[in-house]
Amino acid sequence: MQPSPIDTVITGGQVVGEDGTVAADILIRDGRIAGLVAPGLAPPADRVIDARGKHVLPGVIDVHVHFREPGMTHKEDWGTGSQAAAVGGVTTVFEMPNTNPPTDTAENFALKHDLAASKSIVDFGLYGLLGAHNVEHLEPLAAAGVIGYKLFMGNTTGDLPCPNDGTILEGFEILARLGKRCSIHAENSPILFRREHAMQAAGRTDPMAHLAARTDVVAVEALNRAATLAEWTGARIHIVHESCARSLDYIRFWKARGVDITVETLPQYLYLDAEMMLEPGGEVIRMNPPIREKAHQEPLWAGLFDGSIDMVSTDHAPHAAEEKRGADIWKVACGFPGVETSLPLMLTAVNAGRLTLEDVVRLMAGAPARAFGLFGSKGVIRVGADADLAIVDMGKSAVLSAATLHSRGKSSPYEGMTVTGLPVATLVRGKTVAKDGQPVAEPGWGKMVRQAMPAPAPRHTETTLAAITVPHQRPFAGTL
Numbered sequence: 001m002q003p004s005p006i007d008t009v010i011t012g013g014q015v016v017g018e019d020g021t022v023a024a025d026i027l028i029r030d031g032r033i034a035g036l037v038a039p040g041l042a043p044p045a046d047r048v049i050d051a052r053g054k055h056v057l058p059g060v061i062d063v064h065v066h067f068r069e070p071g072m073t074h075k076e077d078w079g080t081g082s083q084a085a086a087v088g089g090v091t092t093v094f095e096m097p098n099t100n101p102p103t104d105t106a107e108n109f110a111l112k113h114d115l116a117a118s119k120s121i122v123d124f125g126l127y128g129l130l131g132a133h134n135v136e137h138l139e140p141l142a143a144a145g146v147i148g149y150k151l152f153m154g155n156t157t158g159d160l161p162c163p164n165d166g167t168i169l170e171g172f173e174i175l176a177r178l179g180k181r182c183s184i185h186a187e188n189s190p191i192l193f194r195r196e197h198a199m200q201a202a203g204r205t206d207p208m209a210h211l212a213a214r215t216d217v218v219a220v221e222a223l224n225r226a227a228t229l230a231e232w233t234g235a236r237i238h239i240v241h242e243s244c245a246r247s248l249d250y251i252r253f254w255k256a257r258g259v260d261i262t263v264e265t266l267p268q269y270l271y272l273d274a275e276m277m278l279e280p281g282g283e284v285i286r287m288n289p290p291i292r293e294k295a296h297q298e299p300l301w302a303g304l305f306d307g308s309i310d311m312v313s314t315d316h317a318p319h320a321a322e323e324k325r326g327a328d329i330w331k332v333a334c335g336f337p338g339v340e341t342s343l344p345l346m347l348t349a350v351n352a353g354r355l356t357l358e359d360v361v362r363l364m365a366g367a368p369a370r371a372f373g374l375f376g377s378k379g380v381i382r383v384g385a386d387a388d389l390a391i392v393d394m395g396k397s398a399v400l401s402a403a404t405l406h407s408r409g410k411s412s413p414y415e416g417m418t419v420t421g422l423p424v425a426t427l428v429r430g431k432t433v434a435k436d437g438q439p440v441a442e443p444g445w446g447k448m449v450r451q452a453m454p455a456p457a458p459r460h461t462e463t464t465l466a467a468i469t470v471p472h473q474r475p476f477a478g479t480l
């Protein structure tokens with residue numbers, strides 16, 4: 001049988017990979033990359049996309065977005081969230097379970113899946129919750145197809161109860177057997193609540209009180225507790241929104257010990273600092289974990305190169321504009337949109353000489369694909385991979401503004417900031433989903449991703465809760 005003809009070619013672009021950039025034409029057939037050829041050698045095709053003067057990157061994979069649906073659609077829904085992603089050069093999102101209902105059972109997963117599949121214009125994975133109340137649902141959630149799990153060790157939007165350590169250990173024992181990665185909001189809830197309540201009792205409502213409640217040890221302690229339990233059980237973990245320079249030594253320590261731990265930071269931790277909270281309207285940057293003192297920024301940038309931080313995600317966390325304002329910091333919603341601005345912000349850093357385009361591809365496409373078992377079909381431009389692409393113009397500038405975001409959450413800490421380096425077209429499986437800053441695909445083009453994780457590697461299986469709650473005659477033949 002003859003293969004179907006090439007349907008699309010992207011000509012004249014600079015094709016960027018983690019290992020370098022080449023001038024090449026990209027051939028696309030049935031949504032996949034069918035070939036890379038020297039410029040000018042592309043065969044005729046129905047559709048020709050002219051990428052002269054542009055760079056073609058693998059589409060961004062953002063492993064941390066909150067699209068709010070079901071339950072909080074005044075903040076965002078799968079339509080608006082995925083449109084924002086597409087415009088931002090993001091072709092795959094992993095969506096968090098702190099919706100209403102939360103994604104805590106296979107049934108609630110199916111509910112969210114159907115909403116996403118009918119509305120999203122980008123591909124998606126859905127996290128299941130590792131919560132205080134649902135350990136018996138972890139396995140059914142895996143069977144239903146979750147991309148991974150989310151553990152909230154620290155309180156945040158949605159007020160989902162944080163599991164105690166016994167539940168976390170049991171949850172990790174189960175996840176280690178399943179082999180899927182658990183993304184972790186690493187903050188110590190009892191500490192942050194005690195400090196928050198003490199400051200509220202003392203009458204503090206100023207923006208800095210938020211940072212004071214969640215001071216560095218809140219993050220460092222939770223990171224190390226999570227890594228200790230992950231090492232013991234063999235669970236794979238991913239630390240979301242790493243904000244704290246003091247965590248980085250510990251991350252390298254756990255990686256050196258062989259713990260399967262990956263780490264993300266966010267553009268806001270690289271670009272913003274806590275003092276900005278004192279400016280008029282500065283409360284918009286309230287988020288969890290907090291944006292810290294400026295001294296954290298340079299170590300976090302360095303972490304992108306020394307192996308401690310694997311990837312850049314967004315924690316896209318939209319709220320209604322009025323929920324993001326107010327003089328009492330405790331009443332200001334936590335989080336702000338990011339999925340549309342992350343690639344422009346990182347491309348701006350490329351133009352400033354802070355990192356290379358190859359680094360951006362590693363941090364925003366390759367590393368997330370590897371950590372979550374997508375690499376090969378996504379996260380790379382090579383024959384056989386999905387044609388998920390961000391065509392970027394490194395010379396194009398824009399002034400960021402909340403009002404023009406495609407997210408329903410019209411607030412931004414980047415108001416008025418000029419970025420240089422913009423996605424001008426985004427393709428998901430060969431289809432153009434955004435062009436010149438506007439979404440162009442019909443709702444429902446997005447599909448749930450298929451994942452292939454390495455074989456599970458559980459440890460200390462003879463001492464798990466499941467093992468000790470069946471009758472035992474003999475002591476464990478334990479080894480160290």
Ligand code: NCD
Nearest residue numbers: 066156157287288317334335
């Ligand atoms: C997130 C949200 O609003 O869902 N908010 C935030 O401040 N980061 C939740 C989270 O990721 O903690």
Ligand code: ZN
Nearest residue numbers: 156185240288
């Ligand atoms: Zn979080």
